[in-house]
Amino acid sequence: MRVLAAMSGGVDSAVAAALAVQAGHDVTGVHLALSPDRQTLRSGARGCCSVEDAHDARRVADELGIPFYVWDLAERFTEDVVDDFVAEYAAGRTPNPCLRCNEKIKFSAVLDRAQALGFDAVVTGHHARLADGQLRRSVDAAKDQSYVLGVLRPDQLASAMFPLGSMTKDRVREIAAERGFAVATKPDSHDICFIPDGDTRGFLARKLGSRPGPVVDAATGATVGEHDGTYGFTVGQRKGLGVTVGDQRPRYVLGIEPVSRTVTIGTQDLAGIGEVRTGVPTWTGPAPEMPFAAQVQLRAHAAPVACEVAPGEDGGLRITLAEEQRGVAPGQSAVLYEPDAQRGDRVLGQAAVETACEREETVRH
Numbered sequence: 107m108r109v110l111a112a113m114s115g116g117v118d119s120a121v122a123a124a125l126a127v128q129a130g131h132d133v134t135g136v137h138l139a140l141s142p143d144r145q146t147l148r149s150g151a152r153g154c155c156s157v158e159d160a161h162d163a164r165r166v167a168d169e170l171g172i173p174f175y176v177w178d179l180a181e182r183f184t185e186d187v188v189d190d191f192v193a194e195y196a197a198g199r200t201p202n203p204c205l206r207c208n209e210k211i212k213f214s215a216v217l218d219r220a221q222a223l224g225f226d227a228v229v230t231g232h233h234a235r236l237a238d239g240q241l242r243r244s245v246d247a248a249k250d251q252s253y254v255l256g257v258l259r260p261d262q263l264a265s266a267m268f269p270l271g272s273m274t275k276d277r278v279r280e281i282a283a284e285r286g287f288a289v290a291t292k293p294d295s296h297d298i299c300f301i302p303d304g305d306t307r308g309f310l311a312r313k314l315g316s317r318p319g320p321v322v323d324a325a326t327g328a329t330v331g332e333h334d335g336t337y338g339f340t341v342g343q344r345k346g347l348g349v350t351v352g353d354q355r356p357r358y359v360l361g362i363e364p365v366s367r368t369v370t371i372g373t374q375d376l377a378g379i380g381e382v383r384t385g386v387p388t389w390t391g392p393a394p395e396m397p398f399a400a401q402v403q404l405r406a407h408a409a410p411v412a413c414e415v416a417p418g419e420d421g422g423l424r425i426t427l428a429e430e431q432r433g434v435a436p437g438q439s440a441v442l443y444e445p446d447a448q449r450g451d452r453v454l455g456q457a458a459v460e461t462a463c464e465r466e467e468t469v470r471h
Contacts (some may be wrong), residue, residue, distance in 0.1 A: 107226040108132045109267065113167065115159025116291045118231030118270060120166040121278045124285060125269040126229045127170050127407055134225070135167040135174040138216065140183040141300065164291050172240065186210035188300055195337040198364035199437025201405060203298055205254045213262045220265075227265045235271030239264055241390045243443075243451035246274040253406050256441035256456035258466045260391055307346075310337040319367025321349050324360055324376055325432060336362045339369050341462070342433020347371060358432065378430030378442075382466055384440050384457035386421040394454060401443040402427070404434050404459070410443055423457050433463040 109131040112122035126133045137160045138391040160176055167174035187207050217228050233244035234252040243349035244250040258266070270278055282290035298313055302307045311338055321331035331349030333339070339347075343359040349371070350359060383402070387393075394400075394419050401410040402425055412428035426438060440452040 108224060109134070110216070110223075110225045111135045111172070111222040111229045112216060112231075113137050113163035114131075114231070114288050114295075115156075115289070116231065116295065117279060117282050117287070117292055118233070119163070120231070120287050120289050122229050122231040122267075122269045123166065123172070124170055124281070124287075125277035126267065127172060129269075131229075133170070133229070135163065135170075135172050136216070137163040137174070137176045138183075138185075138211070139176050139180055140211070153268050155342050162292070166287055166289065169285070177216070177219070179211060182215050183207070183211055185244050188213075191298075191300075192310065195310050196314055196364065198362040200435035201437045202254065202341040202439055204406070205257055205439055208254055209257045213258055213266065217265055219264060224323050227267050229267040229269065231270055232268050233275070236263060236266065236267045236268055239391075241453040243453075244271045244272070249275045251455050252439050252443075252451070253403055253439070255347050256390065256439060257388055258390060259388060263390060268362045285402045298456055307338040307411075311335060316360050317367055321347065321369045321371060323357070324353055324370050324372035328341065330371070333367075333369055336364050336367055336369055340433075342377065342436035342457050357396055374432075377432045378464075379432070379434050379462040380430050381462070382423075382425040382427070382434060382440055383461045383463070384423040384425065385416050385444075385460055387423055387455050387457035390453050391453035391455075393456075399445045400454060401445055403441045403443065404431060405438055408433075412445065413442075415442065422460065434459060436460055436462070 109126050109150045111126055111133050112117045112125055113135045123133060123135055184363050187203050187210060190206055191201050191203045212230065218229050228321045230250045232245055232255060233249040234255050235242040235244060239469060241252060241255060241312040243252045279290055314335060317335040318332055320329040321333055323330045330351050337361050339362055341359050341362065344356055347357060355373050357373060359369060360376060360378040361370040396415060398415050400413055400415050402413045403410045411431060412424045418425045420426040436459050438459050440459050444452040444454060
């Protein structure tokens, strides 16, 4: 097959490209330039997609003997990922930019262009498995990225290749070292690529400016502090609240109301939720017949929890959780997996969280 290898400049995408060549595919490498000022997108091990990364990707392509190109997708990335990220926080939601990048950039803009140029598939260094066209978790649970791929449609999965899903990250580095790739020991990138210093609150403050408002304690309704912007908080957050309540018990963010600029906090016993309402879902295969049992993962690094899925309002889903969860934020993705982990951790689909509440229907936000 003619395969386009998305090469970020890291060890994962380098080994994925090498494995595609080893499998006998006709491989072309491409590095995505995602910022108009790429020198700013790396600080040590943080960030990615810098000029340094482009050079690392080119060196690997040269060693593999494959053609290599740089595609400038900075404008598209800014519109679909960065601007979306800022707008979601301004609206009181907590987005996942990696999921949005996979949806809008790597498996929309890149895949569309690749197919227009006659490529049969796009290969990436994601840690996830494809088996008979079905998306499944990686064998390396610590590196699994199926959560951020749960937004992909069946036609996109049919044109995707994830060669690393059946191996551990340690094995990936071993392969890179065996091939003499300089990136074999390159640190993984961390945090959000367009916020290389890791200061999300500072980034949003520069974009949105000061938007002060009250911090309210849910138990008493009393204002216990002030903030500079609701974008500095996410549901479930405990640290960095900037307030002290008289009883000294830890407080968590329970809700964010961007219109009144109110951040509501409360004690741990008020933070648990038993039901999630979502927007319209996307499915990685045929839509399951509802209602159905599943596992749901509510954050990128959260443990899955058993649930029952039923139709919700306006085409969305109503997900009833077997165990109460904390930190379920509107804007995050509720990724659904088959209920029996022993059958392969197959991804069923996903939907954006709209509200989270108690089973008794008392909506907290």
